[in-house]
Amino acid sequence: MDIFLQQIINGLVVGSIYALIALGYTMVYGIMQLINFAHGEIVMIGAMVTITCINLLIGAGVNLPGPLLLLAGLLMAIPISMLLGFTIERVAYRPLRRAPRLAPLITAIGVSIVLQQVAMLIWGRNYRPFPQILPTTVHDFFGAAVTDLQIAIVILSLVLMAGLFWLIEKTRLGRAMRATAQNPEVAGLMGVNINTVISMTFIIGSSLGAVAGVMVAANYDQAHAYMGFMIGLKAFTAAVLGGIGNIGGAVVGGLLLGIIESLGSGYLGDLTGGFLGSHYKDIFAFVVLIGVLVFRPSGLLGERVAERA
């Protein structure tokens, strides 16, 4: 039982990170119907900037408690990611807004390659260890081990998600975003500045991505110039699982994918008599995805969109 609980907890931690990143994908998709392939790279850059910043502070002899150092790193990484997200949209997507859908997809891949290579030019090819600044106390939770970090990740993600929900449901900007997602032309006629809304969407998504990147790095104790690709892929899968374009769907999809993966890697070996081991956990995620989409082609929470002629 405690192993089961442990896997659920691990899954929740990873899942809430997936959910944060998936929100970035799904927000952009909801408004522009674009797969922002470069989002994973923003996550990576958020992690790398934070690590560099913390190391610089430690190197300069700043003697602060760990969480404050981390906060300083985040305060550096979030604006950089925001600026990056804003610039990417401006340079690579905005000119192609009227182009067919595959054109911005290709520029997105191009941006992703460029960011990856720039990151490798700056930070090199090696793994960057996450500095050991956070307390590593382990709590006992009904027989499962939980660290402070894991608790912090889950709570912070929940707070950020709640904040995003509030922003989208209650503020003026959120209303403008929902209007743009429904119909950009009509929203424009109603006085919504679509360009601002889209820029803001990228900025918000990127800042969530940067925070998620730091969480990934802290959770796995390392960061790498290539990490954005895989984590982005998983998060995008999560967004599709929940129903892309749907904010709640991204959260549900992210948490579900995290838990499925974690349970899959924990029990797959036992279930199949050792035939399929934990190295098949990625398959598990994709098989579940395909299974869900076969029965619900627009994701778990996605609306059934009427086919447009």
Next chain:
Amino acid sequence: MQSKKQIIAFAALAVVLAILPWAITGGFENGKSWLRAVDFALLYIMLALGLNIVVGFAGLLDLGYIAFYAVGAYSFALLNSPHLAHVLPAWLMNPPLLVMLLIAACVAGVFGVLLGTPTLKLRGDYLAIVTLGFGEIIRIFLNNLDRPVNITNGPQGINNIAKVNIAGYDLGRPIEWFGIVFDTVHLYYYLILAFCCLIIFVTLRLQRSRIGRAWVAIREDEIAANAMGINTRNVKLLAFAMGASFGGVSGALFASFQGFVSPESFVLMESIMVLCMVVLGGMGHIPGVILGAILVSITPEILRDVINPLQSAVFGKRLFDPENLRMLIFGLAMITIMLLRPEGLWPSKRRAREFHEHDEEAKA
């Protein structure tokens, strides 16, 4: 049917293609590696044409296309290497080339239908992510099927794949004809070129056939196509199977040319690259796709040679890692081309016209 001009142009092209490997090996210092790059470009043309059927003609976004290349490559590898020779029956091993390619095409085609069947209802990006997942599933299986029973030899891949043997000639050894020595790279150039031409011919004919028109109809409007009496399910499955079988043939040739296969050659990035070839060249337009395939596969190779002299000229010394810098330039080029020509470098007239319509709409 064809004018005299066309025939002359065609003959000139044939001569150029026939002489090309000798010009490359004779004209450059490391000509053989350049010729290898050209051989790979030919393989990529086949791949891009196969994907073009799925994405360009039928309008189904496939992000896991490299899986079919992998399936073709591994079917060739398993039947033509000592790896499984003691398990498989002897009559199955080392089949003649045409039989082997047929097997590869069929196996890949079956996988294409396997992917197509559950995804018939999906559209757009949902389809994209499922195909992507399918590609990853195939790769992960290839990576891990070395236990409990060793089928794919895991991450190490399969070595010692036999070269193609045609009419008693082993393409793995230099052959002398009329006093000219044909090396393996030369021989494979002609072999791959032949199949490449075959595939170009087949795609051209397909495009103008009933099936080709049905694909385009589905791409433009699936409901209307259905109403016009097209069996959209079968036609879509056929697009998947056809595209996959091209990938399978290309993969089989790749396995024999390279001599070894490993899961590393079939990562998601490769699928994306093939998609880039199709879109950058001009989706649905065969000459455009060929151009895209050549550009995307050769440019990084050229950059590899150019990058260091360029760096020394600009900065006076090697400032950056050339490998990163060349991919960086490649990525920037991709973005620039798409921004300047979102319809692709060489689109079909019809598509170019559609774009103009848009321009006028924007002005009005």
